[in-house]
Amino acid sequence: MNEHAVVSTGRIVVLVLPEVNLLDLGGPVQVFDAAAHLGAGYRLEYVADAPETVSAQGLRLAxxxxxxxxxxxxxxLVLVPGPRLRRPEPGGVRRKEGSWCRKRPCGGCVRRTTRGPGWRRCAAGPRRSARQGC
Incomplete structure (x- = not known):
């Protein structure tokens, strides 16, 4: 058994960024939701810096x-759907969210749905590819 193996809890924490692209949010969430309805033990939770935000396409998410x-x-599993592609402003909300991701305990997996393939672990753990699983 791999000494770095982590057993999945089935908990999916979706970090909703301001101006999130709906396809980046909806596609992966639909996959986990469909799997849960077919009996897989996934539970989706949505977190953000504010109780509501607006997607890049103008849909209000609350x-x-x-x-x-x-x-x-x-x-x-922490899922970070991609926001509208633009340079973040200094001191903006994305800095807070990045800080939150860096402070989380080692062992969980983070998956970005845009700009970068594969799974990543925090600095204390090994990098793993999507094929290796979590």
């Missing part, structure tokens, strides 16, 4: 959990 209250543990 009922988002607080970013500061989201505790992510080993075996949880």
């Amino acid at each position: 009922g988002l959990g607080p970013l500061g209250g989201a505790v992510v543990g080993p075996g949880d």
Whole structure:
């Protein structure tokens, strides 16, 4: 058995960024939702820096959990759907979200749906590819 193997909890924490692209959010979420309806043990949670935000396409997204209250543990998956592609402003909200991702405990997996293939772990853990699983 791999000493770095982490057992999945089935918990999917979706970090919803301001101006998230709906396809980047909807596609992966639909896959986990469909799998859950077919019996897989996935649970989706949505967190953001504010209780509501607006997508890049203008759709208002509400009922988002607080970013500061989201505790992510080993075996949880953090999904970060891609925002509208533009340079972030200094001191903007994306800096807060990046800081939250860096502070989470090692062992969980982070998956970005745009700009970068594969799974990544925090600096203390090994890098893994999507094919290796989590």
